[in-house]
Amino acid sequence: MRSRCSTAWSGAHFSSSAVPTTAFTLLETKAWDDYKAPSNMLSIPPYLTTKRSDRMHYTKEVKAWEKIMTANAFVWGPMFLMGLFALSDLLRQTTARYIQHMLSNWMLPATLYSYYLLLDVSIDTGKAAEYFKFAGFFLASFISVAGFYTEGTNAMYFLLDGKSKYADPELVPSLFYLLNWSEHTEALITSRRRMADMNTTTDRKEFGIRPGDYH
Helix, strand or coil: CHHHHHHHHHHHHHHHHHHHHHHHHHHHHHHHHHHCCHHHHCCCCHHHCCCHHHCCCCCHHHHHHHHHHHHHHHHHHHHHHHHHHHCCCCCHHHHHHHHHHHHHHHHHHHHHHHHHHHHHHHHHHCCHHHHHHHHHHHHHHHHHHHHHHHHHHHHHHHHCCCCCCECCCCCCCHHHHHCCCCCCCECHHHHHHHHHHHHHHHHHHHCCCCHHHCC
16 A cells, blocks of 8 residues: 555656656746847847846746646645655645645646646647647646546545545545535445444334443
């Protein structure tokens, strides 16, 4: 189980956090180099020559990757830090609740938002290279999200040391349960305990035994 948790965390963080950050850094550096190229500087009025921090060199693609990086850092960044602590048996319950309420609700919207931004850039530029970038990010993020969708609850219940009355097979958004769009799968021990209670109640009624008869 520990290996499953470690694999889920590592894969999710690499594809959903490190990849956007790396892509933004490389593209921003290239955009700055192109902006400061001698051939380009001759066509830029002196009053528009700015510092790198002024972001005048940002292209639509760079802006898109910056938003993707921010969105995924918001969702996966805290998970990375808490995951490191949790694997050392620290902040286990906090990490489990983060998976249950933050990751389950936000990982898919962040991913779909990223798809929208990259697809918009691809359609706007019409370049094959942009479509390849979109396809590459789509594949990496899909594997990450799908992996956490199927293994996220295993990680969560592992961090809770099995002390949960539920045994949901997939990491469904917790908001769905609140809105009654989905139902929890009860853990086997909970189901057995409920069946035992029902059987006991039935036996008492059948033999006319009242709760107060036992001390």
